[in-house]
Amino acid sequence: MLQKLYDWVDERVDVNPIWRDIADHEVPEHVNPAYHFSAFVYCFGGLTFFVTVIQILSGMFLTMYYVPDIENAWNSVYYLQMEVAHGQIVRGMHHWGASVVIVMLFLHTLRVFFQGAYKKPRELNWVVGVLLFFVMLGLGFTGYLLPWDNKAYFATQVGLEIAAATPVIGDQIRTLLAGDQSIVGAQTLTRFFAIHVFFLPAVLFVLLGAHFILIRRQGISGPL
Amino acid sequence: MSEPKKVSRRQFLNYTLTGLGGFMAAGMVAPMVRFAIDPVFKPSAAGEFVSVADVEELSNEPQRFEWEIEQVDAWYESKVQKTAWVYRSENDEIVALSPVCTHLGCTVDWAASEEYPNQFFCPCHAGRYTKDGVNVPGTPPTAPLPKYETKVEEGMLYLGEAIAR
Ligand code: HEM
Ligand code: FES
Numbered sequence: 001m002l003q004k005l006y007d008w009v010d011e012r013v014d015v016n017p018i019w020r021d022i023a024d025h026e027v028p029e030h031v032n033p034a035y036h037f038s039a040f041v042y043c044f045g046g047l048t049f050f051v052t053v054i055q056i057l058s059g060m061f062l063t064m065y066y067v068p069d070i071e072n073a074w075n076s077v078y079y080l081q082m083e084v085a086h087g088q089i090v091r092g093m094h095h096w097g098a099s100v101v102i103v104m105l106f107l108h109t110l111r112v113f114f115q116g117a118y119k120k121p122r123e124l125n126w127v128v129g130v131l132l133f134f135v136m137l138g139l140g141f142t143g144y145l146l147p148w149d150n151k152a153y154f155a156t157q158v159g160l161e162i163a164a165a166t167p168v169i170g171d172q173i174r175t176l177l178a179g180d181q182s183i184v185g186a187q188t189l190t191r192f193f194a195i196h197v198f199f200l201p202a203v204l205f206v207l208l209g210a211h212f213i214l215i216r217r218q219g220i221s222g223p224l
Numbered sequence: 225m226s227e228p229k230k231v232s233r234r235q236f237l238n239y240t241l242t243g244l245g246g247f248m249a250a251g252m253v254a255p256m257v258r259f260a261i262d263p264v265f266k267p268s269a270a271g272e273f274v275s276v277a278d279v280e281e282l283s284n285e286p287q288r289f290e291w292e293i294e295q296v297d298a299w300y301e302s303k304v305q306k307t308a309w310v311y312r313s314e315n316d317e318i319v320a321l322s323p324v325c326t327h328l329g330c331t332v333d334w335a336a337s338e339e340y341p342n343q344f345f346c347p348c349h350a351g352r353y354t355k356d357g358v359n360v361p362g363t364p365p366t367a368p369l370p371k372y373e374t375k376v377e378e379g380m381l382y383l384g385e386a387i388a389r
């Protein structure tokens with residue numbers, strides 16, 4: 001049945017080469033943990049992506065209940081966690097995933113660093129990777145404010161002071177992030193929400209695309 | 225008897241990995257889907273009776289009464305205004321009609337059209353209902369106005385849920 005459906009589409013649109021180009025590649029021996037167990041270090045990039053997919057999915061579902069408004073944000077998070085079926089699981093996925101993704105990203109970076117995989121011709125992908133790291137930090141920073149509890153509020157207060165310590169334009173950066181010159185409040189929350197849910201994910205997708213295209217073109221680096 | 229089919233190593237791995245992958249994906253997605261469709265499974269809030277008017281005030285002529293209920297909308301609690309057209313019928317029954325038009329939900333008014341002084345009139349598409357709330361054939365509404373549950377205690381009229389007819 002499925003095969004017939006696939007054949008019907010393939011006959012007309014020739015999808016075969018598309019997915020072959022994406023999925024049908026040999027895994028070199030030195031990257032395959034079945035041959036050398038130590039090759040598990042090559043999994044961290046994929047695991048980072050896996051957790052990122054979980055973040056995107058669980059985040060999309062959280063926005064079904066979450067409201068970025070100082071009166072209601074905390075209550076909506078409380079409601080979705082305590083009253084909605086599986087709310088604790090979905091919020092838990094996003095909450096813990098946010099930390100796990102950083103851990104995976106870090107392990108992946110360590111592997112690339114200690115194997116020297118960033119060397120010519122792969123310098124550009126190291127740069128893309130560092131940008132991805134900053135985007136992840138940004139997502140973690142902006143997401144942390146969203147529950148609008150005390151921890152969120154004061155963590156953001158501190159984060160904004162750090163941003164304000166930038167030479168020359170520090171105060172302007174702080175105001176731009178907080179949405180107000182002195183208050184961390186209504187406008188801070190809406191800004192952080194917009195950045196967390198629209199702006200940074202958009203940048204994330206572009207960078208991930210570049211990261212994967214570069215890997216596909218250059219191949220995985222050779223054995224040590 | 226045909227020979228038992230042999231499953232090749234490749235097939236076995238394909239099935240196992242597809243199954244395992246599917247299982248993992250389902251484990252990930254299932255809680256999120258249940259989370260998303262939760263509103264469908266929430267029990268509907270049972271309506272309480274609220275004191276609306278003194279029965280002495282009622283007459284044969286439909287009168288408009290307003291009252292407030294506490295509405296719990298997930299994390300947002302507020303007071304919501306409700307309205308009913310209430311009168312005493314010929315056989316001394318108290319009738320309380322919802323003002324929400326059964327066509328597209330505008331608010332109907334008693335005797336609002338000069339041509340039909342003894343009917344409920346909806347300004348949106350000129351829908352009409354007779355005094356007992358039954359829609360007049362040939363006008364847009366397709367069902368009678370909902371009737372509130374009524375209860376009289378110590379001379380006060382209490383109204384409950386509006387029941388569609
Ligand atoms: C790699 C990507 C992401 C990271 C690292 C991340 C990180 C975070 C963090 C740390 C929190 C605070 C959670 C808590 O304290 O419980 C949060 C909350 C939130 N995030 Fe994300 N996030 C990511 C992607 C997304 C995406 C793509 C969306 C939506 C499309 C999203 C929507 C939300 C929402 C609505 C909240 C508030 C609900 C809550 O606090 O539980 N996130 N995020
Ligand atoms: S909404 Fe009342 S007649 Fe259309």
